[in-house]
Amino acid sequence: MATLDLAGPEGPGTRLFALIRLGAVRSGRALAFLGQLPLSAVVLVRAQAPFPVRDMLRIAVQCSAHALPIVLIVNLLVGAILAFVGAVQLVKFGAGIYVADLVGIAVTREMAAVMTAIVMAGRTGAAFAAELATMQANEEIDALEVLGVDTVAYLVLPRVIALTLMLPLLYFYGCAAGLLGGLLVASGMMDLSPAAYIARTGVALDLAYFALGASKSLFLGGLVAMTACYCGLHAARNATGVGQAATSAVVSGIVGVIALDAVFAVCANALHI
Amino acid sequence: MNAPPTLLKLPNQVLPGPTPQDGAPLLDIRDLEMRFGDRLIQQNITFSIEARTIFAIMGTSGSGKSTLLKHIVGLLAPAAGKVLHHGQDYWAADAAQRKAVRTGFGMLFQSAALWSSMTVLDNVCFPLQQLTGLDRTEREARAREVLGWVELSDFAAFYPSDLSGGMRKRAGLARAIVASPPLLLLDEPSAGLDPIGSRRLDELVLDIRERTGAAVVFVSHELPSLLAIADDGIFLDADSKRPIGHGSPRQLLAHESHPTVHAFMRRETVVDTVRATHATRAGAVAPSAG
Numbered sequence A: 001m002a003t004l005d006l007a008g009p010e011g012p013g014t015r016l017f018a019l020i021r022l023g024a025v026r027s028g029r030a031l032a033f034l035g036q037l038p039l040s041a042v043v044l045v046r047a048q049a050p051f052p053v054r055d056m057l058r059i060a061v062q063c064s065a066h067a068l069p070i071v072l073i074v075n076l077l078v079g080a081i082l083a084f085v086g087a088v089q090l091v092k093f094g095a096g097i098y099v100a101d102l103v104g105i106a107v108t109r110e111m112a113a114v115m116t117a118i119v120m121a122g123r124t125g126a127a128f129a130a131e132l133a134t135m136q137a138n139e140e141i142d143a144l145e146v147l148g149v150d151t152v153a154y155l156v157l158p159r160v161i162a163l164t165l166m167l168p169l170l171y172f173y174g175c176a177a178g179l180l181g182g183l184l185v186a187s188g189m190m191d192l193s194p195a196a197y198i199a200r201t202g203v204a205l206d207l208a209y210f211a212l213g214a215s216k217s218l219f220l221g222g223l224v225a226m227t228a229c230y231c232g233l234h235a236a237r238n239a240t241g242v243g244q245a246a247t248s249a250v251v252s253g254i255v256g257v258i259a260l261d262a263v264f265a266v267c268a269n270a271l272h273i
Numbered sequence B: 001m002n003a004p005p006t007l008l009k010l011p012n013q014v015l016p017g018p019t020p021q022d023g024a025p026l027l028d029i030r031d032l033e034m035r036f037g038d039r040l041i042q043q044n045i046t047f048s049i050e051a052r053t054i055f056a057i058m059g060t061s062g063s064g065k066s067t068l069l070k071h072i073v074g075l076l077a078p079a080a081g082k083v084l085h086h087g088q089d090y091w092a093a094d095a096a097q098r099k100a101v102r103t104g105f106g107m108l109f110q111s112a113a114l115w116s117s118m119t120v121l122d123n124v125c126f127p128l129q130q131l132t133g134l135d136r137t138e139r140e141a142r143a144r145e146v147l148g149w150v151e152l153s154d155f156a157a158f159y160p161s162d163l164s165g166g167m168r169k170r171a172g173l174a175r176a177i178v179a180s181p182p183l184l185l186l187d188e189p190s191a192g193l194d195p196i197g198s199r200r201l202d203e204l205v206l207d208i209r210e211r212t213g214a215a216v217v218f219v220s221h222e223l224p225s226l227l228a229i230a231d232d233g234i235f236l237d238a239d240s241k242r243p244i245g246h247g248s249p250r251q252l253l254a255h256e257s258h259p260t261v262h263a264f265m266r267r268e269t270v271v272d273t274v275r276a277t278h279a280t281r282a283g284a285v286a287p288s289a290g
Helices: A012-047 A053-062 A065-092 A096-137 A140-146 A151-189 A194-204 A207-233 A239-270 B065-072 B095-102 B120-131 B136-149 B165-177 B195-212 B223-229 B249-255 B259-265 B270-285
Strands: B027-036 B039-049 B054-059 B080-085 B105-108 B183-187 B215-219 B232-237 B242-246
Touching: A012 A151, A012 A207, A053 A065, A053 A151, A065 A096, A065 A151, A096 A140, A096 A151, A096 A194, A096 A207, A096 A239, A140 A151, A140 B105, A151 A194, A151 A207, A207 A239, B027 B065, B039 B065, B039 B080, B039 B232, B039 B242, B054 B065, B054 B195, B054 B223, B054 B249, B065 B183, B065 B215, B105 B165, B120 B136, B120 B165, B136 B165, B165 B183, B165 B195, B183 B195, B195 B215, B195 B223, B223 B249, B232 B249, B232 B259, B242 B259, B249 B259
Parallel strands: B054 B215, B054 B232, B105 B183, B183 B215
Antiparallel strands: B027 B039, B027 B080, B232 B242
């Protein structure tokens, strides 16, 4: 009978140990990166070091205005799908009008924030990671470090600030698109008048839902940007590294968004929101 | 005949540089050992450089030449030994001292490493923005002066992607020298350039030395460049992982007996040397014809 040799010099034991060590090193690196961000921000403010405001504005435009079409399409379709699925079931019970409640609450509490963050992880997160990984491969980041520039303050902070501030705005835009998608399906499929749908939506919604969604978007924006920048800064210095950084940024970003949303769901439940 | 134009001197209060210690050389490397994790790259590297010296770092591929430059500029920490700028150990210094040390050198990277989101002018202005208290107008005036020197005045508004390889190298050189550092580090400046472009760059390096009095440390494989401009140098060996030759390329060419240095300086390849050895041995044992 074969036994598992965990102690052999070249056996699974060694590989397991190497994997654990790699995991520990990577976790340590990620934690160091997380700690470096606020430290760099403090040093930046204290030393009044030059901050790339122009770069930050350019990034803010890229991750907001340029993302409007895709955020519109995705959220419109999500609203429409929710309305469609809800309508099929609710009409059976003669409760078709409650489609407005379903769409309104789902979009404002969860879907607009999560779908917009996922879109931004795929679009902007990948772009951030690829841009920084290319800079790493081209020694541009080394050139900054030789001048004593804090690369976290100079490259990461503008991206994190831009996406953190822009995602809540995109969330409100996504809410409008999702509600519109629901309205289109409800009025098209169920012969509900738009006025009745809008009135019902108004009754169903609460400002607390928007507050929850917007504050969630703040955190999701920061998370997506930080994950992407981390992947970009720690990429291998070649073309494959750029591709891997973009892939890791998207995968980690999406998983992080879902996980953080779950945490928010638990907290919102505990706070009776 | 007009005297060659000199670079504007930056006021000392805005570009302090490291505080020199009495009699300390500009750059002093003492028993440096370089490692990537557990992997040894080089050990026992010792040399020092004075002002106005052009110092070549030579060696076979993978011997750690560029890694040595990264240790000199503080991008990598030594596994053992010291890197002293004006007698000051970079890795033992506090943040303010490190910043002062950094004002003492400029670096041209192998790929030029121009920031792709900035124009050539902004690239050249950036070190002045970081290291000096000059205002925008002064920074631009100085950057344009240096761009004129490397013959890129007409390309100030261009982005790096719009430039040829040689132009990028010259723009990178302009960025490295714009703050008049006493030590200039060049990582394979001639790599990827045609012989004319390569020679032009060599002339620029000599010009920089004449005009600014800077010392230059450069990594190169190009024998013509090495012989034309280097005053002193070190030869790193990838196999023994230690320096196997010290002296100017001309001295190494004339006197060095180590087979790797000899093969490198004579433009022979190791394969040629091995083949020649085999041919000699085969000739000695083969029966004579006829």
